[in-house]
Amino acid sequence: MRVTKKHAARLNEILDAAEQFFMKNGYEQTTINDILAKVEISKGAFYHYFKSKEDAMDAVVERIIRQMESDARAIAADPTLTAHQKMQRIISTANISDSSRGEFMEELHRPTNATLHQKSISGTIDMLAPIMADVIAQGAKEGVYHTAHPLETIEFILAGSHLVFDGGFFSRTPEELKSRMNALIRNIELLLGASEGSFAFLMKNFRKETGMNDK
Amino acid sequence: MRVTKKHAARLNEILDAAEQFFMKNGYEQTTINDILAKVEISKGAFYHYFKSKEDAMDAVVERIIRQMESDARAIAADPTLTAHQKMQRIISTANISDSSRGEFMEELHRPTNATLHQKSISGTIDMLAPIMADVIAQGAKEGVYHTAHPLETIEFILAGSHLVFDGGFFSRTPEELKSRMNALIRNIELLLGASEGSFAFLMKNFRKETGMNDK
DNA sequence: GAATAATAAACCGACGGTCGGTCTTTATAA
Protein backbone atom coordinates (compact mmCIF):
# COMPACT_ATOMS: atom_id res chain seq x y z
CA MET A 1 0.00 0.00 0.00
CA ARG A 2 1.19 3.41 -0.85
CA VAL A 3 1.87 5.85 1.97
CA THR A 4 3.59 9.14 1.30
CA LYS A 5 5.36 11.16 3.91
CA LYS A 6 7.50 14.24 4.31
CA HIS A 7 11.04 13.78 3.16
CA ALA A 8 12.66 14.25 6.55
CA ALA A 9 10.19 11.98 8.29
CA ARG A 10 10.63 9.07 5.90
CA LEU A 11 14.36 9.60 5.88
CA ASN A 12 14.52 9.26 9.62
CA GLU A 13 12.32 6.21 9.58
CA ILE A 14 14.72 4.52 7.23
CA LEU A 15 17.71 5.70 9.20
CA ASP A 16 16.19 4.41 12.42
CA ALA A 17 15.50 1.00 10.96
CA ALA A 18 18.89 0.81 9.28
CA GLU A 19 20.65 1.78 12.48
CA GLN A 20 18.82 -0.88 14.46
CA PHE A 21 19.66 -3.62 11.99
CA PHE A 22 23.24 -2.51 11.52
CA MET A 23 23.74 -2.56 15.26
CA LYS A 24 21.98 -5.80 15.93
CA ASN A 25 23.19 -7.86 13.01
CA GLY A 26 26.01 -5.87 11.51
CA TYR A 27 26.21 -4.07 8.23
CA GLU A 28 27.04 -6.95 5.94
CA GLN A 29 24.41 -9.16 7.50
CA THR A 30 21.71 -6.56 7.08
CA THR A 31 19.69 -6.84 3.91
CA ILE A 32 18.10 -3.89 2.24
CA ASN A 33 14.99 -6.02 2.21
CA ASP A 34 15.19 -6.20 6.01
CA ILE A 35 14.99 -2.45 6.13
CA LEU A 36 12.24 -2.28 3.54
CA ALA A 37 10.12 -4.76 5.47
CA LYS A 38 10.57 -2.89 8.72
CA VAL A 39 9.74 0.53 7.31
CA GLU A 40 7.15 -0.95 4.97
CA ILE A 41 8.37 0.76 1.87
CA SER A 42 9.52 -0.42 -1.52
CA LYS A 43 12.98 -0.69 -2.93
CA GLY A 44 12.29 2.28 -5.08
CA ALA A 45 11.59 4.36 -2.03
CA PHE A 46 14.82 3.31 -0.41
CA TYR A 47 16.84 4.21 -3.45
CA HIS A 48 15.00 7.46 -3.65
CA TYR A 49 16.69 8.46 -0.42
CA PHE A 50 20.04 6.72 -0.72
CA LYS A 51 22.15 5.95 -3.70
CA SER A 52 23.47 2.72 -2.22
CA LYS A 53 23.50 0.58 0.87
CA GLU A 54 26.82 2.06 1.86
CA ASP A 55 25.40 5.52 1.42
CA ALA A 56 22.80 4.63 4.02
CA MET A 57 25.49 3.42 6.38
CA ASP A 58 27.35 6.68 5.99
CA ALA A 59 24.20 8.56 6.85
CA VAL A 60 23.62 6.45 9.93
CA VAL A 61 27.15 7.06 11.15
CA GLU A 62 26.94 10.72 10.32
CA ARG A 63 23.76 11.19 12.30
CA ILE A 64 25.20 9.58 15.38
CA ILE A 65 28.42 11.51 15.18
CA ARG A 66 26.51 14.78 14.86
CA GLN A 67 24.66 13.94 18.05
CA MET A 68 27.86 13.16 19.89
CA GLU A 69 29.38 16.31 18.54
CA SER A 70 26.71 18.60 19.92
CA ASP A 71 26.94 16.82 23.27
CA ALA A 72 30.69 17.30 23.34
CA ARG A 73 30.51 20.92 22.24
CA ALA A 74 27.98 21.70 24.92
CA ILE A 75 30.29 20.35 27.58
CA ALA A 76 33.34 22.08 26.14
CA ALA A 77 31.52 25.40 26.07
CA ASP A 78 30.31 25.27 29.65
CA PRO A 79 32.14 28.11 31.42
CA THR A 80 31.52 26.74 34.88
CA LEU A 81 33.60 23.60 34.37
CA THR A 82 37.30 23.08 34.75
CA ALA A 83 39.18 21.52 31.88
CA HIS A 84 39.53 18.26 33.72
CA GLN A 85 35.83 18.14 34.49
CA LYS A 86 35.10 18.67 30.84
CA MET A 87 37.44 15.87 29.85
CA GLN A 88 35.76 13.56 32.28
CA ARG A 89 32.29 14.34 31.00
CA ILE A 90 33.16 14.23 27.32
CA ILE A 91 34.75 10.84 27.75
CA SER A 92 31.81 9.49 29.69
CA THR A 93 29.33 10.79 27.17
CA ALA A 94 31.22 9.54 24.16
CA ASN A 95 31.75 6.09 25.56
CA ILE A 96 29.10 3.86 26.91
CA SER A 97 26.58 5.82 28.85
CA ASP A 98 23.02 5.40 29.92
CA SER A 99 21.88 7.74 27.20
CA SER A 100 19.68 6.30 24.51
CA ARG A 101 22.44 6.67 21.97
CA GLY A 102 24.89 4.94 24.24
CA GLU A 103 23.99 1.51 23.01
CA PHE A 104 25.47 2.47 19.71
CA MET A 105 29.00 2.32 21.00
CA GLU A 106 28.27 -0.77 22.95
CA GLU A 107 26.96 -2.63 19.96
CA LEU A 108 29.55 -1.17 17.71
CA HIS A 109 32.43 -2.58 19.64
CA ARG A 110 31.59 -6.04 18.50
CA PRO A 111 33.13 -8.06 15.72
CA THR A 112 29.94 -8.07 13.72
CA ASN A 113 31.32 -6.13 10.82
CA ALA A 114 34.20 -3.97 9.79
CA THR A 115 33.26 -1.14 7.50
CA LEU A 116 30.70 0.43 9.78
CA HIS A 117 33.14 -0.02 12.58
CA GLN A 118 35.95 1.70 10.81
CA LYS A 119 33.87 4.60 9.60
CA SER A 120 32.48 5.30 13.01
CA ILE A 121 35.85 5.15 14.69
CA SER A 122 37.55 7.51 12.31
CA GLY A 123 34.53 9.78 12.23
CA THR A 124 34.35 9.93 15.98
CA ILE A 125 38.01 10.70 16.37
CA ASP A 126 37.99 13.32 13.65
CA MET A 127 35.08 14.99 15.36
CA LEU A 128 36.16 14.69 18.98
CA ALA A 129 39.85 15.45 18.67
CA PRO A 130 39.62 19.16 17.88
CA ILE A 131 37.05 19.73 20.59
CA MET A 132 39.07 17.90 23.19
CA ALA A 133 42.26 19.57 22.05
CA ASP A 134 40.71 22.90 22.99
CA VAL A 135 39.81 21.55 26.37
CA ILE A 136 43.36 20.33 26.83
CA ALA A 137 44.63 23.76 25.90
CA GLN A 138 42.39 25.18 28.61
CA GLY A 139 43.82 22.61 30.99
CA ALA A 140 47.31 23.73 30.09
CA LYS A 141 46.39 27.27 31.08
CA GLU A 142 44.96 25.97 34.32
CA GLY A 143 48.23 24.15 34.89
CA VAL A 144 46.74 20.64 35.08
CA TYR A 145 47.92 19.41 31.69
CA HIS A 146 51.28 19.77 30.01
CA THR A 147 51.62 18.68 26.43
CA ALA A 148 53.25 20.22 23.41
CA HIS A 149 50.87 18.72 20.87
CA PRO A 150 47.31 18.69 22.20
CA LEU A 151 45.55 17.78 18.97
CA GLU A 152 47.93 15.09 17.83
CA THR A 153 48.17 13.64 21.28
CA ILE A 154 44.46 13.36 21.90
CA GLU A 155 44.07 11.77 18.48
CA PHE A 156 46.68 9.26 19.43
CA ILE A 157 45.00 8.57 22.74
CA LEU A 158 41.58 8.15 21.21
CA ALA A 159 42.91 5.89 18.50
CA GLY A 160 44.89 3.74 20.90
CA SER A 161 42.06 3.40 23.38
CA HIS A 162 39.55 2.50 20.76
CA LEU A 163 41.66 -0.18 19.26
CA VAL A 164 42.80 -1.71 22.50
CA PHE A 165 39.32 -1.94 23.95
CA ASP A 166 37.47 -2.64 20.82
CA GLY A 167 35.94 -6.08 20.91
CA GLY A 168 35.95 -6.09 17.16
CA PHE A 169 39.71 -6.09 17.11
CA PHE A 170 40.82 -8.12 20.08
CA SER A 171 39.23 -10.61 22.35
CA ARG A 172 40.45 -10.29 25.89
CA THR A 173 39.66 -11.82 29.21
CA PRO A 174 38.33 -9.52 31.93
CA GLU A 175 41.71 -9.65 33.65
CA GLU A 176 43.52 -8.68 30.48
CA LEU A 177 41.12 -5.82 30.02
CA LYS A 178 41.66 -4.64 33.54
CA SER A 179 45.42 -4.55 33.24
CA ARG A 180 45.05 -2.70 29.95
CA MET A 181 42.77 -0.18 31.53
CA ASN A 182 45.22 0.41 34.35
CA ALA A 183 48.02 0.93 31.89
CA LEU A 184 45.85 3.16 29.74
CA ILE A 185 45.06 5.41 32.67
CA ARG A 186 48.72 5.86 33.52
CA ASN A 187 49.63 6.36 29.87
CA ILE A 188 47.03 9.05 29.35
CA GLU A 189 48.31 10.89 32.38
CA LEU A 190 51.83 10.64 31.01
CA LEU A 191 50.86 11.86 27.58
CA LEU A 192 48.82 14.78 28.85
CA GLY A 193 51.25 15.60 31.60
CA ALA A 194 48.47 15.21 34.15
CA SER A 195 49.02 14.30 37.78
CA GLU A 196 49.05 10.66 38.74
CA GLY A 197 45.58 9.38 39.49
CA SER A 198 43.77 12.21 37.82
CA PHE A 199 42.35 9.86 35.20
CA ALA A 200 41.51 7.09 37.62
CA PHE A 201 37.86 7.93 37.05
CA LEU A 202 38.12 5.89 33.85
CA MET A 203 38.25 2.81 35.99
CA LYS A 204 34.78 3.58 37.30
CA ASN A 205 33.31 3.98 33.82
CA PHE A 206 35.06 0.80 32.93
CA ARG A 207 33.61 -1.20 35.78
CA LYS A 208 30.19 0.11 34.97
CA GLU A 209 30.64 -1.07 31.40
CA THR A 210 31.88 -4.52 32.12
CA GLY A 211 29.85 -5.12 35.22
CA MET A 212 32.97 -5.96 37.19
CA ASN A 213 32.70 -5.71 40.93
CA ASP A 214 36.17 -6.43 42.25
CA LYS A 215 38.43 -3.61 43.29
CA MET B 1 42.10 -28.85 -18.71
CA ARG B 2 42.89 -30.82 -15.67
CA VAL B 3 46.14 -30.16 -13.84
CA THR B 4 46.92 -31.86 -10.59
CA LYS B 5 49.47 -30.54 -8.14
CA LYS B 6 50.79 -31.15 -4.67
CA HIS B 7 48.59 -29.81 -1.95
CA ALA B 8 51.09 -27.29 -0.62
CA ALA B 9 51.99 -26.04 -4.07
CA ARG B 10 48.44 -25.40 -5.17
CA LEU B 11 47.64 -23.88 -1.81
CA ASN B 12 50.41 -21.36 -2.20
CA GLU B 13 49.41 -20.57 -5.75
CA ILE B 14 45.95 -19.71 -4.56
CA LEU B 15 47.28 -17.77 -1.61
CA ASP B 16 49.61 -15.80 -3.86
CA ALA B 17 46.85 -14.87 -6.25
CA ALA B 18 44.43 -14.04 -3.47
CA GLU B 19 46.99 -11.86 -1.75
CA GLN B 20 47.69 -9.94 -4.93
CA PHE B 21 44.05 -9.27 -5.60
CA PHE B 22 43.23 -8.44 -2.02
CA MET B 23 46.05 -5.93 -1.94
CA LYS B 24 45.38 -4.37 -5.28
CA ASN B 25 41.60 -4.21 -5.22
CA GLY B 26 40.64 -4.94 -1.67
CA TYR B 27 38.92 -7.92 -0.18
CA GLU B 28 35.33 -7.04 -0.96
CA GLN B 29 36.16 -6.06 -4.51
CA THR B 30 37.98 -9.28 -5.17
CA THR B 31 35.89 -12.03 -6.68
CA ILE B 32 36.56 -15.67 -6.15
CA ASN B 33 36.30 -15.92 -9.90
CA ASP B 34 39.16 -13.44 -10.20
CA ILE B 35 41.32 -15.81 -8.22
CA LEU B 36 40.13 -18.85 -10.14
CA ALA B 37 40.95 -17.21 -13.47
CA LYS B 38 44.40 -16.21 -12.31
CA VAL B 39 45.34 -19.62 -10.94
CA GLU B 40 43.43 -21.35 -13.71
CA ILE B 41 41.51 -23.66 -11.48
CA SER B 42 37.87 -24.38 -10.88
CA LYS B 43 35.63 -23.42 -8.05
CA GLY B 44 35.72 -26.95 -6.82
CA ALA B 45 39.46 -26.73 -6.42
CA PHE B 46 39.24 -23.48 -4.52
CA TYR B 47 36.67 -24.80 -2.12
CA HIS B 48 38.73 -27.90 -1.70
CA TYR B 49 41.38 -25.74 -0.05
CA PHE B 50 39.27 -23.12 1.68
CA LYS B 51 35.88 -23.36 3.20
CA SER B 52 34.98 -19.78 2.34
CA LYS B 53 36.30 -16.57 0.89
CA GLU B 54 36.90 -15.24 4.37
CA ASP B 55 38.80 -18.38 5.22
CA ALA B 56 41.15 -17.58 2.35
CA MET B 57 41.61 -14.06 3.63
CA ASP B 58 42.46 -15.38 7.07
CA ALA B 59 45.04 -17.65 5.52
CA VAL B 60 46.56 -14.78 3.57
CA VAL B 61 46.82 -12.64 6.66
CA GLU B 62 48.14 -15.53 8.70
CA ARG B 63 50.90 -16.25 6.22
CA ILE B 64 52.10 -12.67 6.21
CA ILE B 65 51.98 -12.35 9.97
CA ARG B 66 53.97 -15.55 10.36
CA GLN B 67 56.65 -14.09 8.12
CA MET B 68 56.76 -10.86 10.10
CA GLU B 69 56.85 -12.84 13.28
CA SER B 70 59.94 -14.81 12.36
CA ASP B 71 61.64 -11.59 11.25
CA ALA B 72 60.82 -9.93 14.53
CA ARG B 73 61.86 -12.91 16.61
CA ALA B 74 65.17 -13.11 14.81
CA ILE B 75 65.88 -9.50 15.66
CA ALA B 76 64.72 -9.84 19.25
CA ALA B 77 66.93 -12.89 19.76
CA ASP B 78 70.09 -11.30 18.40
CA PRO B 79 72.43 -11.06 21.41
CA THR B 80 74.69 -8.48 19.81
CA LEU B 81 72.01 -5.77 19.68
CA THR B 82 70.95 -3.32 22.33
CA ALA B 83 67.28 -3.09 23.13
CA HIS B 84 66.96 0.19 21.35
CA GLN B 85 68.62 -1.17 18.23
CA LYS B 86 66.19 -4.04 18.27
CA MET B 87 63.24 -1.70 18.56
CA GLN B 88 64.50 0.30 15.67
CA ARG B 89 64.90 -2.73 13.43
CA ILE B 90 61.66 -4.39 14.37
CA ILE B 91 59.75 -1.22 13.63
CA SER B 92 61.49 -0.74 10.30
CA THR B 93 60.88 -4.31 9.27
CA ALA B 94 57.27 -4.38 10.32
CA ASN B 95 56.43 -1.11 8.65
CA ILE B 96 57.17 -0.23 5.10
CA SER B 97 60.53 -1.53 4.13
CA ASP B 98 62.28 -2.48 0.95
CA SER B 99 61.66 -6.12 1.66
CA SER B 100 59.47 -7.99 -0.76
CA ARG B 101 56.75 -8.28 1.83
CA GLY B 102 56.91 -4.60 2.56
CA GLU B 103 54.42 -3.73 -0.11
CA PHE B 104 51.86 -5.53 1.95
CA MET B 105 51.74 -2.83 4.58
CA GLU B 106 51.94 -0.15 1.99
CA GLU B 107 48.97 -1.45 0.09
CA LEU B 108 47.16 -2.32 3.21
CA HIS B 109 47.14 1.20 4.51
CA ARG B 110 44.71 2.25 1.88
CA PRO B 111 40.98 2.69 2.15
CA THR B 112 40.35 -0.18 -0.22
CA ASN B 113 38.60 -2.42 2.24
CA ALA B 114 37.95 -2.89 5.89
CA THR B 115 37.81 -6.49 6.93
CA LEU B 116 41.25 -7.47 5.71
CA HIS B 117 42.53 -4.27 7.17
CA GLN B 118 41.13 -4.97 10.56
CA LYS B 119 42.29 -8.55 10.73
CA SER B 120 45.79 -7.69 9.76
CA ILE B 121 46.05 -4.86 12.23
CA SER B 122 44.85 -6.85 15.18
CA GLY B 123 46.85 -9.87 14.09
CA THR B 124 50.00 -7.83 13.74
CA ILE B 125 49.61 -6.19 17.11
CA ASP B 126 48.80 -9.44 18.85
CA MET B 127 51.90 -10.96 17.35
CA LEU B 128 54.31 -8.06 17.75
CA ALA B 129 53.35 -6.81 21.19
CA PRO B 130 54.71 -9.70 23.27
CA ILE B 131 57.95 -9.77 21.31
CA MET B 132 58.46 -6.05 21.62
CA ALA B 133 57.46 -6.12 25.28
CA ASP B 134 60.41 -8.42 25.93
CA VAL B 135 62.70 -6.05 24.11
CA ILE B 136 61.37 -3.19 26.21
CA ALA B 137 62.02 -5.20 29.34
CA GLN B 138 65.59 -5.63 28.15
CA GLY B 139 65.73 -1.90 27.58
CA ALA B 140 64.56 -1.31 31.12
CA LYS B 141 67.46 -3.38 32.39
CA GLU B 142 69.81 -1.39 30.21
CA GLY B 143 68.34 1.75 31.70
CA VAL B 144 67.13 3.26 28.43
CA TYR B 145 63.42 2.63 28.93
CA HIS B 146 61.26 3.14 31.97
CA THR B 147 57.73 1.88 31.90
CA ALA B 148 55.61 -0.02 34.38
CA HIS B 149 53.51 -1.82 31.79
CA PRO B 150 55.62 -2.87 28.81
CA LEU B 151 53.09 -5.14 27.12
CA GLU B 152 50.07 -2.92 27.53
CA THR B 153 52.02 0.15 26.58
CA ILE B 154 53.47 -1.25 23.38
CA GLU B 155 50.02 -2.47 22.41
CA PHE B 156 48.71 1.01 22.95
CA ILE B 157 51.52 2.51 20.92
CA LEU B 158 51.09 0.10 18.05
CA ALA B 159 47.35 0.60 18.01
CA GLY B 160 47.58 4.36 18.13
CA SER B 161 50.24 4.59 15.45
CA HIS B 162 48.43 2.30 13.12
CA LEU B 163 45.22 4.17 13.35
CA VAL B 164 46.68 7.61 13.10
CA PHE B 165 48.78 6.82 10.07
CA ASP B 166 46.44 4.45 8.42
CA GLY B 167 45.21 5.82 5.15
CA GLY B 168 42.18 3.64 5.48
CA PHE B 169 41.04 5.57 8.48
CA PHE B 170 42.03 9.15 7.91
CA SER B 171 43.03 11.23 4.99
CA ARG B 172 45.67 13.74 5.87
CA THR B 173 47.78 16.23 4.06
CA PRO B 174 51.55 15.73 4.14
CA GLU B 175 51.85 18.56 6.65
CA GLU B 176 49.26 17.03 8.93
CA LEU B 177 51.10 13.73 8.72
CA LYS B 178 54.37 15.37 9.57
CA SER B 179 53.05 17.07 12.68
CA ARG B 180 51.48 13.79 13.74
CA MET B 181 54.74 11.99 13.26
CA ASN B 182 56.57 14.55 15.34
CA ALA B 183 54.02 14.23 18.10
CA LEU B 184 54.09 10.44 17.85
CA ILE B 185 57.84 10.38 18.31
CA ARG B 186 57.66 12.49 21.43
CA ASN B 187 54.73 10.50 22.76
CA ILE B 188 56.45 7.18 22.29
CA GLU B 189 59.46 8.51 24.16
CA LEU B 190 57.20 9.66 26.96
CA LEU B 191 55.37 6.38 27.19
CA LEU B 192 58.49 4.26 27.16
CA GLY B 193 60.39 6.64 29.36
CA ALA B 194 63.06 6.98 26.68
CA SER B 195 65.33 9.95 26.28
CA GLU B 196 64.22 12.81 24.08
CA GLY B 197 65.19 12.24 20.48
CA SER B 198 65.85 8.55 20.84
CA PHE B 199 62.98 7.73 18.53
CA ALA B 200 63.72 10.44 16.03
CA PHE B 201 64.78 7.72 13.63
CA LEU B 202 61.09 7.20 12.90
CA MET B 203 61.17 10.45 11.01
CA LYS B 204 63.66 8.96 8.57
CA ASN B 205 61.51 5.91 7.90
CA PHE B 206 58.62 8.24 7.50
CA ARG B 207 60.31 10.44 4.94
CA LYS B 208 61.35 7.39 3.01
CA GLU B 209 57.75 6.25 2.95
CA THR B 210 56.17 9.45 1.86
CA GLY B 211 58.97 10.62 -0.34
CA MET B 212 59.16 13.92 1.50
CA ASN B 213 62.36 15.87 1.18
CA ASP B 214 61.99 18.84 3.45
CA LYS B 215 63.59 18.85 6.85
C1' DG C 1 41.74 -51.97 -7.24
C1' DA C 2 39.33 -49.80 -3.69
C1' DA C 3 39.57 -45.63 -1.20
C1' DT C 4 40.60 -41.04 -1.09
C1' DA C 5 42.24 -36.65 -2.74
C1' DA C 6 41.90 -33.27 -6.40
C1' DT C 7 39.59 -31.04 -10.01
C1' DA C 8 35.82 -29.75 -13.12
C1' DA C 9 31.57 -27.56 -14.26
C1' DA C 10 26.83 -26.93 -14.03
C1' DC C 11 23.85 -25.04 -10.88
C1' DC C 12 21.50 -22.39 -6.95
C1' DG C 13 19.62 -18.73 -4.25
C1' DA C 14 20.29 -14.36 -2.24
C1' DC C 15 21.36 -9.91 -2.67
C1' DG C 16 22.35 -5.11 -4.29
C1' DG C 17 20.92 -2.30 -7.58
C1' DT C 18 18.05 -0.56 -11.91
C1' DC C 19 14.25 1.00 -14.37
C1' DG C 20 9.89 2.31 -16.25
C1' DG C 21 6.19 3.97 -14.55
C1' DT C 22 2.43 5.55 -10.98
C1' DC C 23 0.47 8.21 -7.34
C1' DT C 24 0.54 12.71 -4.40
C1' DT C 25 1.68 17.14 -3.35
C1' DT C 26 2.83 21.67 -4.48
C1' DA C 27 3.38 25.59 -7.31
C1' DT C 28 1.64 28.40 -10.93
C1' DA C 29 -1.13 30.64 -14.26
C1' DA C 30 -5.74 31.53 -16.06
Added chain:
DNA sequence: TTATAAAGACCGACCGTCGGTTTATTATTC
Protein backbone atom coordinates in the same frame (compact mmCIF):
# COMPACT_ATOMS: atom_id res chain seq x y z
C1' DT D 1 -10.75 29.09 -7.59
C1' DT D 2 -9.55 26.00 -10.37
C1' DA D 3 -7.01 23.69 -14.05
C1' DT D 4 -2.61 22.07 -14.96
C1' DA D 5 1.97 21.07 -14.94
C1' DA D 6 6.14 20.13 -12.58
C1' DA D 7 8.33 17.92 -8.68
C1' DG D 8 8.68 14.67 -5.32
C1' DA D 9 7.64 10.19 -3.30
C1' DC D 10 6.96 5.64 -4.16
C1' DC D 11 6.20 0.92 -6.35
C1' DG D 12 7.80 -3.73 -7.62
C1' DA D 13 9.29 -6.62 -11.33
C1' DC D 14 13.50 -7.58 -13.15
C1' DC D 15 18.62 -8.27 -13.77
C1' DG D 16 23.48 -9.44 -13.11
C1' DT D 17 26.78 -10.86 -9.89
C1' DC D 18 28.65 -13.45 -6.58
C1' DG D 19 29.57 -16.74 -2.86
C1' DG D 20 28.75 -21.20 -2.25
C1' DT D 21 26.89 -26.26 -3.33
C1' DT D 22 26.44 -30.43 -5.75
C1' DT D 23 27.49 -34.01 -8.67
C1' DA D 24 30.53 -36.24 -11.43
C1' DT D 25 35.07 -37.47 -13.11
C1' DT D 26 39.96 -38.14 -12.97
C1' DA D 27 44.39 -38.90 -10.43
C1' DT D 28 47.00 -40.91 -6.35
C1' DT D 29 48.02 -43.88 -2.87
C1' DC D 30 48.16 -47.97 -0.19
